[in-house]
Amino acid sequence: MDLLLVTPATITQSTPAKLSLAGAWTTRGLDAIGPQIAALGRDPGSAMVVDSARIEALDTAGAWVLQKLLQRLRGEGEAGGGVQLLDLRPEFARLLEVVGQAAVLPAAPAARRSTSKLEDLGRSTVAVLEQALALLGFVGEVAVALAGCVAHPARCRWRPLLYNLRSAGFDALPIVGLLSFLLGIVIAYQGAGQLRQYGANIFVADLVGLSMLREFAPLITAIIIAGRSGSAYAAQIGTMSVTEEIDALRTLGIAPLELLVLPKIFALAIALPLLTVFSDVLGVFGGMLMARAQLGVSFGEFIDRFVKAVSVTSYLVGICKAPVFAMIIAVIGCFQGFRTRGGADSVGRQTTRSVVQSTFLVILADALFSVAFSALDL
């Protein structure tokens, strides 16, 4: 039994003054009625008869179409050109009456105003500036909350801090470790061909050590965490503000910044440097494996050369970027979360923005670090 099968609605005009309606005048049967109605014509002077005895089913959509058809025919008629609807089943007649009562519809609201390119440009510029200003304001609020927390350490929330430390730090170890390991392998592999040409096989330790410790480990870790934890922060806070949980916190006298933002910033500021160290270790290990496989540099030789080539400064230069990246990720994630308005759609949009912006700012900050370190000759 196919429940969806119906006889399509049809109109036949046997003589100019007589229309016969048939079939199911329902949402499922009305597919092809539009062109049939458009093709109808009438003689304005003479009376017209619409025979509806063969309408099998009528729902509100069908009644609506029928009502419009009758209105149109009546509107086109002149004096003596009345339209009569015949043989409509009583239950259908009642439905038609209901539709007729409500059929006084005002015109649709005005179409959306089109905008010029210049106006669009202006609007998006204003939006960007507004967001930058709001971010500045948010950073200020966070700073004030931070100062309050430092002045009164008892107000610190330890439980969420530890929870965030675990979820953003410990739980991220496998993915950070795996990706760093693979990155180390790739660097050594790409370098191997070039180094072999010059017989400079041992310098693979310099290549892997310096590039991992100074640049790649902090950057890959920050980008993974921006995607993993920054997005989670934005989504969590965004959903909370949609479901009025943020407002509830405020009315209960709990500062949302203290409960939701500070623990995340602290947790990331602790976790990200530690994850960077982990990434250093795994990255260099990956490079070491590749050096032995491709270049025949044994682990012992590699480590000897590594200790000579890579100074403690290089290690610290990498690590000291991590807390800055952590601040960027946590602040942007929370900021975008708080900017969520409306519903599920907005949560998705703000989460995307948090990841894009924090990744962008992390790379920008890394570039600035490079400039600063080269100016300082580090």
Added chain:
Amino acid sequence: MQSATPPTEVVIELSKVSTRFGEHVVHTEVDLQVRRAEVFALIGGSGSGKSTLLREMILLQRPNAGSIRVLGVDLQDIADDQALALRRRWGVMFQHGGLFGSLTVKENVGLPLREHTRLDDSLIDEIADWKLAITGLKPEVGAQYPAELSGGMMKRASLARALALDPELLFLDEPTAGLDPASAGGVDELVRKLRDTFGLTIVMITHDLDLLWQVADRVAVLGAGKVQGIGSMSELSQIDHPAISMFFAGPRGRAAQAQAIQQTAPAAGRKS
């Protein structure tokens, strides 16, 4: 669709429905029947499994045991195409609206028509406008997004969407919760009008005593995993059972009852 059917035809039939969440037993062998063109209300205390029962009727959840037949179709092991056909014959209004935030109100109402029919876009827009009008919303509301609506408007818009495909069966979850008395009164009227004009069968969950007294034809009281009583409100008011009498005791219950008795005459006239 208004096919000629005997007035006592059963459209929803639950037999021996049992539901558990892990250790927690929600229903034990619930039996219920809903007849065509009646307004049927499910009531019960918090956690009595009203919403779960409703979700089981609309294929959002499966019972652990027992059978549910809706519009003559057994929901157990239902095939996908059958489920789709069935879903097009009912409309559901969710407690919090369930409107899609990314679409305007009019697009929300037109969505079922766009998905399931091949009608012209302009016709769909007109029908959506009209459905909004019968639920008592102003035409301007159609262009707004759900986030801009008040609670009452959200419920009406959700009802308009539930009515989009001209369902035979309408499920309402707390249609008046969170509404001011005037809007709630409007919903009473609306539910009655829908039943009278379109011959809809309406199943609703509600705690609204006025709605129960004024509109519901039959009421089932859920408690302790069972149906504790079933009948019209005046029949139920005769039963002495703690799960039932809580709806009649207290000043609110008595006030609603007194008001309903005052209006008995016009109500009886309406039904004839």
